[in-house]
Amino acid sequence: MCRSLRCKSGFDRPGPSFRASCSGMNFHPHVSPQLKGKSDLTSLNPAKPWPRRPWQPLMRLTDVVNLDVEAMVSDAAAHGVDCLIVSAGGFTAWYPTQLSCQRRNPYMTGDFLGEVVAAAKRHGLQVYGRMDISKGYVEWYQQHPDWYAVDADGTPIRYWELHETCFTGPYFQEYNLQIIDELLTNYPLDGLFYNFYLLQSCHCERCQEVVQTAIGQRVPTGSRLDPTYERWRHQALADYTARIRNRIHHHRPEARLMVYHHLQKGWDPRLMADAVDIWTAQASSPLLRNPLDPQPAWLYWIGEEVQKGQVLKPGVPPMLWLSYSEMFASRRVLQPADRLVTHIAQGAAYGASVCPSLNGVPGRQEDPRPLQAVAAKQHELERLAPFLEKTTVPTRVALVYSPDSFWFGPDQGEPGGRKHGHLPEFRGLYAALIDSRYPFDVLIGGTLNAPTLQRYAVVILPALHCLTDADALALDRWVRDGGCLMATADTGVANADGHPRTRPAAPVFAPLPGEAQSATGGYLRIADPALRAALGGSSLIALESAFLPLSIQGAHTDLCLLGPFRNNAPEFTFWEGGTVGPPGLVHQHFGQGHSIRLPWYIGGLYNTAAIPEYPVLLGWLLEQVTGPSPIMTNAPPSVQVVLREQHRPSGTRWLVHLINNTAAAERPLLSTVVLPPVTVRVRCPARRVYLAVADHEARATRDGEWISVRTGSLFQHELLVLE
Ligand SMILES: [Zn+2]
Known part of the structure; x- marks a missing residue:
C-alpha cells in the first residue's frame, strides 16, 4: 500500500479531519478520542469494538518467504485498517502446529501467525485467524478416505484440485475442535473466520446412516431440492456452528466467530445468524465470476447483502467480502480502482464492514494498480466513521426476501437461475425502488410478525412463491389494521416447502393466481389518466415473460392485458375494438388497509432489461400510499x-x-x-x-x-x- 492519499484521477482526497476543519461549528462526531475511527458497538466484551475496516490477505504458500510482517502490518494500520484476517489453520497450518490433521506451510520456517499477532497487537489491530476445513489434500485420501465427502457414485468431491471434507467425518467433528483448542490456547486471537463453510451433501455410508436416523430417508440424488433433507442440513450446520462458537468462547469469551460460503449453500440464514457472532456475505464483483459457480452480475449486491444482514443480526455490522480480482479464477490481475472504490463506498453507506480480499501481500503484486486508491478509501472511511455507525433507514416501505421461495420455488437455490424466480424478482424490485428514489428496508420471509410489520405502511412481496402460514396470517392481520400489501407474480401459490396451495393462505391472498400464460408480445393498457401523465403521456406499458390472471370481482383494476400478439410482423401490430384481457393491477380493500397485486414479473423484467416505465409505475403506486419520497x-x-x-x-x-x-x-x-x-x-x-x-x-x-x-x-x- 502506498501512503500517498492522491488518487490516480488527480482528485485530492480530503486532508484535514472533519473535527479539525469544522472546529467552531456545530458538527461534533460524538466519539471519544480513544474511539475515534473505531466502532463503539460491542458484543460480549463491552470494550472490544466490532472490526469495521478489515483487510484479508489471501496468502499464497510462498508469501511467507522473507516476508517483512512488521512492514505489512504497520502499513495496513497507517491506512486505517483495524482488523487483519490472516491464514491460521485447517488443511494448511500457518503456525508450528503439533496436530497431524494439518500440514504446516512447507515454506514457513518460523511462526507466521505468531509474528502477525505480535505486530498487530503493537499497532492496536485485531486479528482473526482464517480457517479452511472444507477441503483436504488429495494425497491424504489413500490414508484417510473417511475424511472426505463423496458423490452418489462414491467418487470424492473435488473443488479446484482439493477434495472436499465430509461433515459427519472426523475432520469436522473432531479435528476442527482440536485445531480451535491449539490456536486459542497459543494465540490471543480476536476471533476465527471459516472460509468455504458448508455441509457438503455427501453420500458416504456414515452420512447415509446419520440422515436415515434423523429424517427416515437417504441423502437425495434428484436435481430438485428436497425440503425434508434441506431442513435437516440447515439445522445440522447451524447446530454445529453454535458448537464451535461455544468452543471459541470457552477459550476466549470475547473472541468472535464468522463463517463464509460464497453461495451460502445449505445455509438457512435465519438459523446461521443466531449461531455466529458476526454475519458475513459475499459481495464480490469480479468482471468474470467463479467459473465453478457462476452468478449473475448485480450492481446493488453489496447493499442487498448488508440490508439482509442488518435484519438477520440486528446491532452487529455485517461483514462483506470483496475480491480484488478482475477474473475470479485469474486472481493476480486486479479490478479497476474506480470499480473497487465505488463498491467499498456502497458497503460503507449501508453500514457494513467491507473486507477487501487481496491474493497475496501488497508488496508482491504483479498488478498493484488499484492498491493505492483502495488504501486511500479505507483511510477516508476511518475519518468518516462517526457518520457510518448505528444508522437506520427512514422509511415505511419494506421489501421481503424469502429463503424458502429461493430454495423451494422455481429458483431451486440457483442465483443465476430462471427469470421467473423469487431472487430475480426481488432484485428487480430492489433496483426499481432505488431508481424510484424510495428508501426501504429489507425483511426476511418466515420471520414476519406484528411488531415488525407495524413499522411499515407498505410491504412488497416479490414473486414470493413459498409463503409460510405464519407470515400469511401476520400479513393478513396487518393489512386489516391499515397496512398496504403489494404482491407480484406467483406470490402465495405454495406453502413454505413449495407444495402448491389449493386455497389461499389467508383472505388477503385470495384469489390464487391462475395458470401462468405467456405475455411475450403483449402490453398493459393504462386507464388511469394520472398514471398516463406520470409516464409522459404513454397509454401502454410493454410486457414479456409470464402473466398469471386473477379471477376477481368488485375490485378496482387497471393495466389490462392487451394481446399478446403472436404475429409480430409490423402489418399486424394493431388491434380493434375494446377487447382486453385480465387486469395487471388489482386494488382491493381489506378492513382498514388494502392490497395491490401485480400478477406479472415486474421485478424479473426490470432486473433483466431495466424497462424504464417499471420504477415509474412503482414510484407512482408508492406515492398514492405513503406520499412523496423523502x-x-x-x-x-x-x-x-x-x-x-x-x-x-x-x-x-x-x-x-x-x-x-x-x-x-x-x-x-x-x-x-x-x-x-x-x-x-x-x-x-x-x-x-x-x-x-x-x-x-x-x-x-x-x-x-x-x-x-x-x-x-x-x-x-x-x-x-x-x-
Ligand atoms: Zn459423508
Missing part, C-alpha cells in the same frame, strides 16, 4: 442515493450517500465518469449540510419542510451530513 435529486439514475438516519442524544442526523456508478453504457463499471454538481432535496428539519468526502460545508436553502443543497463535481462518492 428525498429528491436531479442526479441521473446512475447515481445511487442512500438515505440513512442517525439518532444521537444531541439530535437526529440525516446522511445522504451519493455513489456515482456512471460509466460507459452497456458495460460493467470500469472507470467512473465524473458528473457536474447535482442538487439533492431532503424532507427533514436539518439546518446545515456538510459534504463529508469533500470535507467542507455546503450552502443549503430551505423550502418549507425541504432542505436543498448543491454538491460539487461528483466523482466516486459523496456523503451529505445534514444536521
Whole structure:
C-alpha cells in the first residue's frame, strides 16, 4: 500500500479531519478520542469494538518467504485498517502446529501467525485467524478416505484440485475442535473466520446412516431440492456452528466467530445468524465470476447483502467480502480502482464492514494498480466513521426476501437461475425502488410478525412463491389494521416447502393466481389518466415473460392485458375494438388497509432489461400510499442515493450517500465518469449540510419542510451530513 492519499484521477482526497476543519461549528462526531475511527458497538466484551475496516490477505504458500510482517502490518494500520484476517489453520497450518490433521506451510520456517499477532497487537489491530476445513489434500485420501465427502457414485468431491471434507467425518467433528483448542490456547486471537463453510451433501455410508436416523430417508440424488433433507442440513450446520462458537468462547469469551460460503449453500440464514457472532456475505464483483459457480452480475449486491444482514443480526455490522480480482479464477490481475472504490463506498453507506480480499501481500503484486486508491478509501472511511455507525433507514416501505421461495420455488437455490424466480424478482424490485428514489428496508420471509410489520405502511412481496402460514396470517392481520400489501407474480401459490396451495393462505391472498400464460408480445393498457401523465403521456406499458390472471370481482383494476400478439410482423401490430384481457393491477380493500397485486414479473423484467416505465409505475403506486419520497435529486439514475438516519442524544442526523456508478453504457463499471454538481432535496428539519468526502460545508436553502443543497463535481462518492 502506498501512503500517498492522491488518487490516480488527480482528485485530492480530503486532508484535514472533519473535527479539525469544522472546529467552531456545530458538527461534533460524538466519539471519544480513544474511539475515534473505531466502532463503539460491542458484543460480549463491552470494550472490544466490532472490526469495521478489515483487510484479508489471501496468502499464497510462498508469501511467507522473507516476508517483512512488521512492514505489512504497520502499513495496513497507517491506512486505517483495524482488523487483519490472516491464514491460521485447517488443511494448511500457518503456525508450528503439533496436530497431524494439518500440514504446516512447507515454506514457513518460523511462526507466521505468531509474528502477525505480535505486530498487530503493537499497532492496536485485531486479528482473526482464517480457517479452511472444507477441503483436504488429495494425497491424504489413500490414508484417510473417511475424511472426505463423496458423490452418489462414491467418487470424492473435488473443488479446484482439493477434495472436499465430509461433515459427519472426523475432520469436522473432531479435528476442527482440536485445531480451535491449539490456536486459542497459543494465540490471543480476536476471533476465527471459516472460509468455504458448508455441509457438503455427501453420500458416504456414515452420512447415509446419520440422515436415515434423523429424517427416515437417504441423502437425495434428484436435481430438485428436497425440503425434508434441506431442513435437516440447515439445522445440522447451524447446530454445529453454535458448537464451535461455544468452543471459541470457552477459550476466549470475547473472541468472535464468522463463517463464509460464497453461495451460502445449505445455509438457512435465519438459523446461521443466531449461531455466529458476526454475519458475513459475499459481495464480490469480479468482471468474470467463479467459473465453478457462476452468478449473475448485480450492481446493488453489496447493499442487498448488508440490508439482509442488518435484519438477520440486528446491532452487529455485517461483514462483506470483496475480491480484488478482475477474473475470479485469474486472481493476480486486479479490478479497476474506480470499480473497487465505488463498491467499498456502497458497503460503507449501508453500514457494513467491507473486507477487501487481496491474493497475496501488497508488496508482491504483479498488478498493484488499484492498491493505492483502495488504501486511500479505507483511510477516508476511518475519518468518516462517526457518520457510518448505528444508522437506520427512514422509511415505511419494506421489501421481503424469502429463503424458502429461493430454495423451494422455481429458483431451486440457483442465483443465476430462471427469470421467473423469487431472487430475480426481488432484485428487480430492489433496483426499481432505488431508481424510484424510495428508501426501504429489507425483511426476511418466515420471520414476519406484528411488531415488525407495524413499522411499515407498505410491504412488497416479490414473486414470493413459498409463503409460510405464519407470515400469511401476520400479513393478513396487518393489512386489516391499515397496512398496504403489494404482491407480484406467483406470490402465495405454495406453502413454505413449495407444495402448491389449493386455497389461499389467508383472505388477503385470495384469489390464487391462475395458470401462468405467456405475455411475450403483449402490453398493459393504462386507464388511469394520472398514471398516463406520470409516464409522459404513454397509454401502454410493454410486457414479456409470464402473466398469471386473477379471477376477481368488485375490485378496482387497471393495466389490462392487451394481446399478446403472436404475429409480430409490423402489418399486424394493431388491434380493434375494446377487447382486453385480465387486469395487471388489482386494488382491493381489506378492513382498514388494502392490497395491490401485480400478477406479472415486474421485478424479473426490470432486473433483466431495466424497462424504464417499471420504477415509474412503482414510484407512482408508492406515492398514492405513503406520499412523496423523502428525498429528491436531479442526479441521473446512475447515481445511487442512500438515505440513512442517525439518532444521537444531541439530535437526529440525516446522511445522504451519493455513489456515482456512471460509466460507459452497456458495460460493467470500469472507470467512473465524473458528473457536474447535482442538487439533492431532503424532507427533514436539518439546518446545515456538510459534504463529508469533500470535507467542507455546503450552502443549503430551505423550502418549507425541504432542505436543498448543491454538491460539487461528483466523482466516486459523496456523503451529505445534514444536521
Ligand atoms: Zn459423508
